[in-house]
Amino acid sequence: MDSLTLRKTTREDMPSILAIEQASFISPWSVHTFLTILHDRRSYNLTARYDGEIVGYCFSLGMKNMVHLLNLAVRPDFRRRGIARRLLNEIFSFARSHGKSYVFLEVRKSNDTAKRLYASMGFTHVSTWQRYYSDSGEDASIMVKRLDKD
Numbered sequence: 001m002d003s004l005t006l007r008k009t010t011r012e013d014m015p016s017i018l019a020i021e022q023a024s025f026i027s028p029w030s031v032h033t034f035l036t037i038l039h040d041r042r043s044y045n046l047t048a049r050y051d052g053e054i055v056g057y058c059f060s061l062g063m064k065n066m067v068h069l070l071n072l073a074v075r076p077d078f079r080r081r082g083i084a085r086r087l088l089n090e091i092f093s094f095a096r097s098h099g100k101s102y103v104f105l106e107v108r109k110s111n112d113t114a115k116r117l118y119a120s121m122g123f124t125h126v127s128t129w130q131r132y133y134s135d136s137g138e139d140a141s142i143m144v145k146r147l148d149k150d
């Protein structure tokens with residue numbers, strides 16, 4: 001994936017992001033939710049492009065001493081090529097350069113693929129939020145990565 005580039009997300013990226021979102025989640029975010037995050041000054045949002053086409057994205061929010069990873073997805077036909085790993089590494093660099101100590105996220109208990117990805121990137125499970133997801137009543141696993149430990 002030499003020609004993969006990462007860029008800051010803009011409003012113009014929304015149609016491609018929404019298509020990937022709908023192909024990736026049982027309760028996809030609305031355009032309104034994406035735009036609310038995009039316009040939040042604390043957010044740091046990236047798209048991954050391959051040959052000019054958007055093939056993945058992540059949205060995150062800087063908080064006091066941590067970054068909250070809010071959303072991450074890769075287009076189904078581009079999965080398992082290291083794109084999520086590239087996006088996450090860029091989030092870690094951003095977080096470190098802004099003096100943050102942790103990145104945290106919530107993930108569905110049943111999402112073994114994502115949990116494996118996060119574990120491989122140094123996240124550990126710290127808590128379970130019961131019945132966190134209102135669509136299915138599923139629990140969320142809260143995972144944290146300490147940035148000063150690498």
Ligand SMILES: CC(C)(COP(=O)(O)OP(=O)(O)OC[C@H]1O[C@@H](n2cnc3c(N)ncnc32)[C@H](O)[C@@H]1OP(=O)(O)O)[C@@H](O)C(=O)NCCC(=O)NCCS
Binds near residue numbers: 024086108113118120
């Ligand atoms: C989870 C997701 C973002 C991973 O994206 P990706 O670009 O395919 O991930 P990568 O190629 O960077 O994978 C990095 C590592 O994660 C793990 N991993 C990723 N996909 C995996 C799979 N299907 N099975 C097992 N391990 C997997 C592996 O350890 C992998 O490293 P390896 O390929 O060297 O073994 C992608 O599957 C996706 O968009 N899923 C739907 C949306 C979603 O669940 N988002 C997360 C919400 S919390």
